[in-house]
Amino acid sequence: MNAFSMINVGEKPVTKRVAIACGTITVGPAAYVRINDRSLPKGDPLTLCQLAGIQGAKAASQTMILCHPLPLDHVSIKVEPNPRTYQITVFCTVITHSRTGVEMEALAGVNAALLNIWDITKMVEPGLELTNICLLAKMGGKSGTWVHPLGVPNWISQIVNPSVPLVLSERDVFVITLSDRASRGEYDDTSGTLLGDTLQRYGATLIGREVIADEPEKLRALIVEVLARSSPDLIVCTGGTGVAERDVTPETLAALFDREIPGIGERLRSDGARYTPLSWSSRAIGGLIGKTLVVALPGNPKAVAEGLSALLPDLLPHLLRIAKGAPK
Structure with missing residues (x-):
């Protein structure tokens, strides 16, 4: 019988780990209006999805059986509605000091946020669609910094490649x-x-x-x-x-x-x-x-x-x- 186990990360050093993921939900014109004016029967999906995304990132190890439970220093959910395409894009940023990365936590946060938008919106628009769920960037560990080859928004570039303050100028x-x-x-x-x-x-x-x-x-x-x-x-x-x-x-x-x-x-x-x-x-x-x-x-x-x-x-x-x- 095969033996299953988590990867042993006990010998790896503790380093700062950052991961940023995103995903998009297409809601259509009618639902977009209701979302934007916060008139859906179940409440405001843009606020609730941020809370759900934070909880989803924290609970990643409970839904992915070989995912390590990690102490998270920071989780943030950023929501960007697009009135032209009737889409809402969710970004999840997760930071920890740990022995393994937080890519799965970031992706879990995105999924939880998007599914909560779906749940709140489905009664007015059943034809919803989730697309482009992906990891955009990660930092820390042996592999260092990775950025999605198709590019990322400028605010993400500033996180993974921050400008260094010239605090030693004239020294x-x-x-x-x-x-x-x-x-x-x-x-x-x-x-x-x-x-x-x-x-x-x-x-x-x-x-x-x-x-x-x-x-x-x-x-x-x-x-x-x-x-x-x-x-x-x-x-x-x-x-x-x-x-x-x-x-x-x-x-x-x-x-x-x-x-x-x-x-x-x-x-x-x-x-x-x-x-x-x-x-x-x-x-x-x-x-x-x-x-x-x-x-x-x-x-x-x-x-x-x-x-x-x-x-x-x-x-x-x-x-x-x-x-x-x-x-x-």
């Missing part, structure tokens, strides 16, 4: 990668590249980038040189924050700090724990040398991306502003 940044192997050219410095590219997307000016071995003397000398030469607003290091014998970044930086900022490391670890409990083994650190903010992130590219998402767009700009003497 000079220097990036340091600590890695024995990368310094020997055994592999590309993907973490440093990601770090520099991301900071520039937020408006920073990248004034330099260096790859050095995991050696305290080299890191200390490089930071002293960079501070003397250009006095950047921000120095970000990647690598050397673990517990291996040659992971010496935190100790080296702590000896240089005029003031340590414990909250930086605490924020990085607590936020990283949403993705993996191994985040608590990181010794990420931050502090001030004069008016220059120095932050040390882990060396893994994925951890760099997650770390930056914890510090931007709010915490880093705030610290830089205060460090430079701006009012709170």
Whole structure:
């Protein structure tokens, strides 16, 4: 006898997941007028369908037997009537922080909303039709962002490809990668590249980038040189924050700090724990040398991306502003 089971997602990291689905119901001219002026005997379908769509998304795992029950952070139903075609299009957006996606929840929300419009409208127009029920976009997880190849409305594009606020404009940044192997050219410095590219997307000016071995003397000398030469607003290091014998970044930086900022490391670890409990083994650190903010992130590219998402767009700009003497 065949054994049935849900897919085991227990080993996957928790990430932010977003899914947006849509569908359309054609109601005809007579029913459209009644819907629009809210004169149907059962009530207002455009209001009720939004409530039904939210409930439908929440109940997805109850109607699809192998669908994981997920804690949903957000569900919204958007309704767009079209008086030219006598159609009503429903959009469902679902957001969660979980180990698996919410595509089925978004589709379930759309279906529930459309079926409630049908139920309320059927007594005045039995010839209703549901069409174009589909997934429009999804974000998160291993596959990243997917957008329907036939295109999506602009408001959906802004959700899945949001514009990045230029909160680091007019800030000079220097990036340091600590890695024995990368310094020997055994592999590309993907973490440093990601770090520099991301900071520039937020408006920073990248004034330099260096790859050095995991050696305290080299890191200390490089930071002293960079501070003397250009006095950047921000120095970000990647690598050397673990517990291996040659992971010496935190100790080296702590000896240089005029003031340590414990909250930086605490924020990085607590936020990283949403993705993996191994985040608590990181010794990420931050502090001030004069008016220059120095932050040390882990060396893994994925951890760099997650770390930056914890510090931007709010915490880093705030610290830089205060460090430079701006009012709170």
